[in-house]
Structure formats: C-alpha cells, structure tokens
Amino acid sequence: xxxxIPIGFNVQTGLPILYDNFDSSLTNYNMVIFGKSGAxxxxxxxxxTARSSVLMGIExxxxxxxxxxxxxxxxxxxxxVTISPNSxxxxxxxxxxxxxxxxxxxxxxxxxxxxxNKVEDVTQALLTMARGSxxxxxxxxxxxxxxxxxxxxxxxxxxxxxxxxxxxxxGDGAFIRKNYLGRQKKEMPTIGSWYKRLVxxxxxxxxxxxxxxxxxxxxxxKQYIREYDGxxxxxxxxxxxxxxxxSPFINIDISQLEERFARPLAQQILMSWIWEKFVKxxxxxx
Numbered sequence: 368x369x370x371x372i373p374i375g376f377n378v379q380t381g382l383p384i385l386y387d388n389f390d391s392s393l394t395n396y397n398m399v400i401f402g403k404s405g406a407x408x409x410x411x412x413x414x415x416t417a418r419s420s421v422l423m424g425i426e427x428x429x430x431x432x433x434x435x436x437x438x439x440x441x442x443x444x445x446x447x448v449t450i451s452p453n454s455x456x457x458x459x460x461x462x463x464x465x466x467x468x469x470x471x472x473x474x475x476x477x478x479x480x481x482x483x484n485k486v487e488d489v490t491q492a493l494l495t496m497a498r499g500s501x502x503x504x505x506x507x508x509x510x511x512x513x514x515x516x517x518x519x520x521x522x523x524x525x526x527x528x529x530x531x532x533x534x535x536x537x538g539d540g541a542f543i544r545k546n547y548l549g550r551q552k553k554e555m556p557t558i559g560s561w562y563k564r565l566v567x568x569x570x571x572x573x574x575x576x577x578x579x580x581x582x583x584x585x586x587x588x589k590q591y592i593r594e595y596d597g598x599x600x601x602x603x604x605x606x607x608x609x610x611x612x613x614s615p616f617i618n619i620d621i622s623q624l625e626e627r628f629a630r631p632l633a634q635q636i637l638m639s640w641i642w643e644k645f646v647k648x649x650x651x652x653x
Contacts, residue, residue, distance in 0.1 A: 370385060370387055372387070372423065374411075374414070386415075388425075400412065416443075426613070429616070432622060446614050450601060451601070452598065459604060460558070460639060460640060461489060461556040461558075463485045463555065479529070479531070480528075485643075490515045492632075493588075494506065505579075505583055510580045513577060524564075534553060535553065555605065557605065558591055558592060559604065569581035569585060602636055
C-alpha cells in the first residue's frame with residue numbers, strides 16, 4: 368500500500384512493504400494470521416498493533432486469553448484490565464449503547480437503539496451460563512423463552528426501548544455516567560436484578576410447562592449472582608470501567624479464568640460487550 372505500517376521488505380527490491388488494514392483497495396479491514404507454534408504469530412500481531420498506534424493513530428483492543436498483551440498496553444500507555452474471580456473488575460453484559468447505521472437508500476447516517484438485538488445477545492449469554500460446562504440437556508426452547516421474556520422485562524422495567532432518549536434520565540440520578548452531551552445515563556439491569564425478576568416470575572407462574580425450567584434456572588444461575596457469593600459472579604453488577612475514547616490500546620486479560628468453561632463463557636460475553644462499548648462507537652478510520 369502507499370501508506371500504512373512497515374511489515375517487512377520486498378526480497379527482490381529491498382524496499383519496505385507497507386500494510387494498511389483500512390486501504391480502499393481491500394474488501395474490508397479484517398485479517399487472520401496462521402502459523403505453526405513459534406512461527407511468530409504473536410510477535411506479528413504485537414508489531415502490527417504497536418506500529419499502527421504510533422504511526423497511524425489506530426486504537427486497538429485485545430481480548431487476551433493467554434495473558435500476553437499486557438506488556439503491549441503498558442508500552443503504548445494504554446489500559447490493562449484483568450477479569451478473574453479475585454479482581455474487582457465488573458463487566459455488565461446488560462450494557463447497551465446507541466449505534467450509527469447508514470440508510471441504504473439515502474446514504475445518510477443516523478443513530479438507533481436496537482433493544483431487540485440486545486435482548487437476544489443477553490439471552491444467548493444467559494442460556495450458555497444455564498447450560499454450564501456439562502451442556503445440560505435440560506435446557507431447551509422453553510428455558511430460552513423464559514430467559515428472553517425476563518430479559519425483555521428488565522429493559523422494559525426501566526423504560527428502555529428503541530428510542531435513544533429512553534437511555535437517559537433527567538435531573539440527578541444515582542448512577543451517573545455522562546455522555547459527550549453531559550446527559551445522565553440510566554443504571555442498567557444486571558444479572559442480579561434479572562435473577563430477582565426470575566424468582567418473582569417463578570412465584571407468579573401458573574404455566575405447568577414452565578415450572579421445571581423456572582426451578583432449574585433458579586438453582587443453576589445462583590453461581591453467577593454476587594448476592595449469593597457465586598463463584599462466577601464477576602459479571603454481576605454495573606460495569607466498573609468504560610472503554611475510554613482515545614486510549615491507544617486496551618487489553619482485557621481473561622487468562623486467569625478456568626480454561627474449560629469460564630474462559631469461553633467470558634469470551635462470549637466480552638465479545639458482545641466490546642461490540643456495544645467499542646465497535647459501535649468507533650468508525651473505520653480509527
């Protein structure tokens with residue numbers, strides 16, 4: 368490419384080769400690196416990330432399953448966040464943000480709030496939690512229906528709908544995170560508040576087909592609830608940090624989580640959260 372970061376040299380001419388993820392000649396900015404163990408995949412990623420930050424001002428985020436990118440965050444003056452049973456960091460999977468979409472006909476961009484998609488994302492995460500590491504066969508479409516209904520009730524209970532205005536409160540609220548206009552955002556639902564609603568709905572349930580599934584969920588989901596000292600309660604609560612605008616590199620380290628179930632679960636939840644907090648807010652030129 369004419370611009371970009373140096374990734375090597377042309378062996379025939381000796382000239383440096385520049386690579387730009389965002390070059391208009393490419394179909395999109397995605398890439399994947401394959402290589403055998405020790406071939407230099409990690410070094411290549413770290414080199415691309417560091418040079419793109421310094422030379423092009425590109426902001427990067429790593430979902431770090433092996434605990435190897437904290438050094439990059441430190442070197443670039445970025446942020447290193449650890450998710451583990453012993454850390455105080457909380458990431459709330461119920462967090463929802465507006466996103467910018469382009470009208471296919473007019474080409475104009477507009478901000479929208481898609482609550483239905485968010486309900487589906489949260490439902491899938493809670494469904495994975497409910498299945499657990501055993502992939503229980505007890506979890507089926509009825510279980511998913513109960514989860515989806517209670518998740519939707521959580522947002523509706525706060526008056527959050529597809530109107531972006533519904534995300535914000537007037538006056539002095541309790542939980543205050545201000546957007547760039549200085550408006551006060553509502554406190555989001557949490558797994559803990561969802562669990563309380565689940566228990567309450569179970570008490571009021573008269574559908575015999577749902578009875579077993581309510582009982583199952585109430586039992587297995589306790590391990591994710593902070594109030595009950597759940598061993599996997601690190602996703603219960605309001606998010607304790609935000610993905611700050613302008614940080615050159617953000618590293619989210621999940622390497623201390625149990626490898627068989629907790630880490631893949633964290634990856635699923637964090638990918639959804641990163642999409643809400645990072646991808647939706649950043650245009651392709653960053």
